[in-house]
Amino acid sequence: MKSSYSEKIHVWGRIWCSLALVMFTLYPVAASIYYKAWPNGISLLKGLIGVAPIFWTVGAIEAFTFAPMLGSGGSYLGFVTGNLTNLKVPCALNAMEIAGVKPGTEEGELISTIAIAVSSIVTTLIIFLGVILLSQLQPILESELLAPAFDNILPALFGALAVVFISKNWKIAMAPLIFMLVLFISVPSLAGSVSVLVPVGAIIAIGAARILYNKGYL
Numbered sequence: 001m002k003s004s005y006s007e008k009i010h011v012w013g014r015i016w017c018s019l020a021l022v023m024f025t026l027y028p029v030a031a032s033i034y035y036k037a038w039p040n041g042i043s044l045l046k047g048l049i050g051v052a053p054i055f056w057t058v059g060a061i062e063a064f065t066f067a068p069m070l071g072s073g074g075s076y077l078g079f080v081t082g083n084l085t086n087l088k089v090p091c092a093l094n095a096m097e098i099a100g101v102k103p104g105t106e107e108g109e110l111i112s113t114i115a116i117a118v119s120s121i122v123t124t125l126i127i128f129l130g131v132i133l134l135s136q137l138q139p140i141l142e143s144e145l146l147a148p149a150f151d152n153i154l155p156a157l158f159g160a161l162a163v164v165f166i167s168k169n170w171k172i173a174m175a176p177l178i179f180m181l182v183l184f185i186s187v188p189s190l191a192g193s194v195s196v197l198v199p200v201g202a203i204i205a206i207g208a209a210r211i212l213y214n215k216g217y218l
Helices: 002-035 041-081 084-099 107-131 132-141 147-151 153-168 170-186 188-213
Strands: none
Touching: 002 041, 002 188, 041 084, 041 107, 041 188, 084 107, 084 153, 147 153, 153 170, 170 188
16 A cells, blocks of 8 residues: 555656756746737847756755655645745654654655645645735735734744754754854855755755764763
């Protein structure tokens, strides 16, 4: 049963990922056909050279970092729907924490897939409502009263998640936390490279856990 489930997940996951890639390219192709305005090959190549290596690197890092946590079903669904770092992964990890299951298990993969699916549906509904009610909501969202709140959405989200996971095993969390704090305070420009530094923090955490375990502190 497990083998059959895994095979179906991989088959449908590859199909939907392939369809997503096709759909991502359909809009610019359709726009170019409709307006009869095709990009210059040299200009397109220069643009790709500037941004593609970064996105390819981040994509590969996220695949190796998030896949073991989310499982096959959650990974395919998460990578197709996007917003992994700031939405899908926190949702999946929080759901597994609440359900009392561990990443990498059959139960964890099931909970992860459900959490990512629900978050995708909720996100789509909120965006749909936001588009319909944009004119009515715009004065409220742009008010000076709410400006500080919108400036601190991500820190509040990740701060709350950090408290939960750091409190589970603060000894392991201290090493990557201190390293990242020193790094970002010393080089503030690295704030835009968070995705690339995620596996660095994971490696530091694994190394610290190994050292603490060998010394009998865990």
